[in-house]
Amino acid sequence: MTPFGARLRELRTQRGVTLKDLAAALQVSAAYLSALEHGRRGRPSAGLVHQVNEYFGLIWDDAEDLNRLARESHPRAVLDTAGLAPEVTELANRLAREIRHVTPAAAAQIAAVLDRLPKARR
Incomplete structure (x- = not known):
């Protein structure tokens, strides 16, 4: 959903x-x-x-x-990490593999971390 x-x-x-x-x-x-x-x-x-x-x-x-x-409702999101740090590409791939196991509570925690990123990086 x-x-x-x-x-x-x-x-x-x-x-x-x-x-x-x-x-x-x-x-x-x-x-x-x-x-x-x-x-x-x-x-x-x-x-x-x-x-x-x-x-x-x-x-x-x-x-x-x-x-x-x-x-925010595209059910098949695609991430383009070309030109980004290898750690970012690794994170994107790991998230893609594990997304089906992320609970709503864990998603809220991840979103909270993203919300704290410097605005220039968003």
Whole structure:
């Protein structure tokens, strides 16, 4: 499941909206929305995210958060370490091998370390 998919499902559940009803309102298939929710489809288009924001009446911070989640929801991320230090390439490869074993708590710890990197390096 992707971050966008998890939030979409949460919004639907909170408001009692079925997948079929949301799909009809957005003029997409229920299968497509299901694939988005389960991470079997990549990032949704900006247009679809806008439609979801409008459908659920999300504004300001909530709408921007959904946009951010959509940008961070590519289920098959690719890392390019060409020209970087060998240690960075080694880390990227190790993370690729071990990603299926990373728990949500461990992911939060890794994210916290990344958040402390100097901004010039981001």
